[in-house]
Amino acid sequence: MIQIHDISKRFADYxxxxxxxxxxxxxxxxxxxxxxxxxxxxxxxxxxxLEVPDCGEVVVDGKNLMAMKPKQLREARKxxxxxxxxxxxxxxxxxxxxxxxxxQLANYPKHQRRERVMECLRFVGLAHLEKQYPQSLSGGQxxxxxxxxxxxxxxxxxLCDEPTSxxxxxxxxxxxxxxxxxxxxxxxxxVIVSHEMEVIQSICHRVSVMADGSVYKTIxxxxxxxxxxDHTPEYFIEKLTGEVSGDx
Amino acid sequence: xxxxxxxxxxxxxxxxxETFAMVGMSILAAIIVGLPVGTLLFLCRKGNxxxxxxxxxxxxxxxxxxxxxxxxxxxxxLIPFTRFIIGTAIGTAAATVPLSIIAIAHYxxxxxxxxxxxxxxxxxxxKAMGASVVEVVFKFLFVEARxxxxxxxxxxxxxxxxYSTIMGVVGGGGIGDFAIRYGYQQFMTDLMIYMxxxxxxxxxxxxxxGTTVARVIDKR
Ligand SMILES: Nc1ncnc2c1ncn2[C@@H]1O[C@H](COP(=O)(O)OP(=O)(O)O)[C@@H](O)[C@H]1O
Ligand SMILES: [Mg+2]
Numbered sequence: 001m002i003q004i005h006d007i008s009k010r011f012a013d014y015x016x017x018x019x020x021x022x023x024x025x026x027x028x029x030x031x032x033x034x035x036x037x038x039x040x041x042x043x044x045x046x047x048x049x050l051e052v053p054d055c056g057e058v059v060v061d062g063k064n065l066m067a068m069k070p071k072q073l074r075e076a077r078k079x080x081x082x083x084x085x086x087x088x089x090x091x092x093x094x095x096x097x098x099x100x101x102x103x104q105l106a107n108y109p110k111h112q113r114r115e116r117v118m119e120c121l122r123f124v125g126l127a128h129l130e131k132q133y134p135q136s137l138s139g140g141q142x143x144x145x146x147x148x149x150x151x152x153x154x155x156x157x158x159l160c161d162e163p164t165s166x167x168x169x170x171x172x173x174x175x176x177x178x179x180x181x182x183x184x185x186x187x188x189x190x191v192i193v194s195h196e197m198e199v200i201q202s203i204c205h206r207v208s209v210m211a212d213g214s215v216y217k218t219i220x221x222x223x224x225x226x227x228x229x230d231h232t233p234e235y236f237i238e239k240l241t242g243e244v245s246g247d248x
Numbered sequence: 249x250x251x252x253x254x255x256x257x258x259x260x261x262x263x264x265x266e267t268f269a270m271v272g273m274s275i276l277a278a279i280i281v282g283l284p285v286g287t288l289l290f291l292c293r294k295g296n297x298x299x300x301x302x303x304x305x306x307x308x309x310x311x312x313x314x315x316x317x318x319x320x321x322x323x324x325x326l327i328p329f330t331r332f333i334i335g336t337a338i339g340t341a342a343a344t345v346p347l348s349i350i351a352i353a354h355y356x357x358x359x360x361x362x363x364x365x366x367x368x369x370x371x372x373x374x375k376a377m378g379a380s381v382v383e384v385v386f387k388f389l390f391v392e393a394r395x396x397x398x399x400x401x402x403x404x405x406x407x408x409x410x411y412s413t414i415m416g417v418v419g420g421g422g423i424g425d426f427a428i429r430y431g432y433q434q435f436m437t438d439l440m441i442y443m444x445x446x447x448x449x450x451x452x453x454x455x456x457x458g459t460t461v462a463r464v465i466d467k468r
Contacts, residue, residue, distance in 0.1 A: 048376055050372065050375060050376060071380075074378040074379070074380060075378065076378075077375075077376060077377065077378035078377065078378040080376070081376075082373070082376035082377075084369055084372070084373065086367075086369050087369075088367070088369035088370050088372060088373035089370075089373075090370060090388060090391055090392055091392060091467060091468040092391050092392055092394060092395075092465070092466070092467045092468065093391060093467075101377070101387055101388075102377050104387065105377050105378055105379050105383060105387070106378070133467040134467075135467060135468060146373075149373075149377075153377075159376075
């Protein structure tokens with residue numbers, strides 16, 4: 001689905017990506033893990049050409065993005081969703097409008113927009129919040145809206161840059177469950193950049209380990225499933241004191 | 249109504265009308281030209297969507313130059329240009345030329361600053377969704393910066409009122425000119441004070457409206 005071939009990228013005199021080769025297969029959840037500054041985000045942003053590589057090839061769904069004219073590239077991006085660590089919603093638009101913008105950009109038929117927006121919001125479980133503004137949502141809810149927005153135009157690929165890194169463990173698990181469901185039920189190919197082991201281990205089918213702008217190794221994984229995180233008072237007390245609290 | 253106001257009622261209404269005409273033209277120029285110029289300044293900046301050092305430097309220099317002119321000198325300096333555009337350099341219509349020029353320079357800078365406050369991530373998301381530059385501007389930048397744009401315009405309008413008060417030098421008229429000619433030069437201090445009160449009320453109203461609108465449309 002995505003072929004990155006011999007890609008390099010430098011910022012001024014800093015080599016952020018050094019001759020990287022990776023191939024993401026259709027229908028898989030592909031992880032990219034590494035320490036902060038390893039070049040993970042840059043590599044992800046090369047996949048939709050938000051960052052233009054100095055050399056190499058980026059092929060998505062059989063099409064060479066680097067050979068495209070600006071207009072063609074914009075069209076190609078419309079079939080690639082992207083979500084971010086800090087959600088990047090439009091704060092002055094309601095939940096509904098945030099999702100609808102994606103359809104406007106894609107020239108989605110007008111009379112089907114409402115239905116499609118609500119369908120996406122139902123998918124992430126937020127249909128009841130359509131009239132709210134992002135400011136009144138929790139982090140997890142904001143990320144769900146961002147996911148709904150990214151899905152609206154029925155993309156084949158979903159690029160995720162640290163999608164859970166500003167969320168607590170419980171919300172992280174919820175978001176991972178949504179991503180896993182998108183992959184399983186809609187067949188969307190997903191690339192997840194993260195520095196968190198648990199995120200990668202729970203849902204990825206393959207992972208590339210990055211450092212210093214290079215991919216060290218790509219490993220096949222058996223997704224271990226999303227951990228149950230249940231932050232009850234008993235859980236915290238047990239963790240902190242080692243005592244299993246009785247039913248007081 | 250005080251007797252002095254009654255006596256000069258017709259002139260006062262005319263002065264108010266002239267002020268509205270001059271300030272109104274300035275607002276139009278600010279919105280029609282200043283908004284695009286400010287947006288272009290933002291877009292051409294290093295690291296932004298239309299990064300272009302030449303265009304940015306030229307616009308930046310132009311805006312700075314106009315804004316650094318003492319306004320009275322700008323008016324005088326522009327007389328040949330005004331005469332070319334309007335046919336005369338004297339009167340209310342002629343006064344709108346230098347006022348519009350300073351309005352454009354003033355508001356475009358405030359537009360640029362409002363747009364700089366939009367989180368980069370929002371622009372990133374827009375680009376990732378396949379938005380063109382025009383779509384980024386209208387569907388994302390202006391939406392996200394709208395309360396800053398309104399507050400900036402409010403600040404600008406109040407400056408335009410202040411600039412308009414000295415247009416008497418080219419026969420532009422207006423409340424400020426009236427206050428000086430009748431109130432100050434003919435020693436009718438009470439008349440001058442009434443004119444100042446009108447200006448104060450005008451500015452208060454504009455600031456109140458601007459602040460309220462900006463607050464209501466700000467959902468951040
Ligand atoms: N636009 C940029 N300009 C200059 N340096 C950058 C830019 N983007 C990233 N870098 C540098 O490239 C390196 C990799 O960044 P990034 O891909 O964000 O790493 P990661 O996501 O793995 O933390 C970092 O050292 C960062 O400072
Ligand atoms: Mg990163």
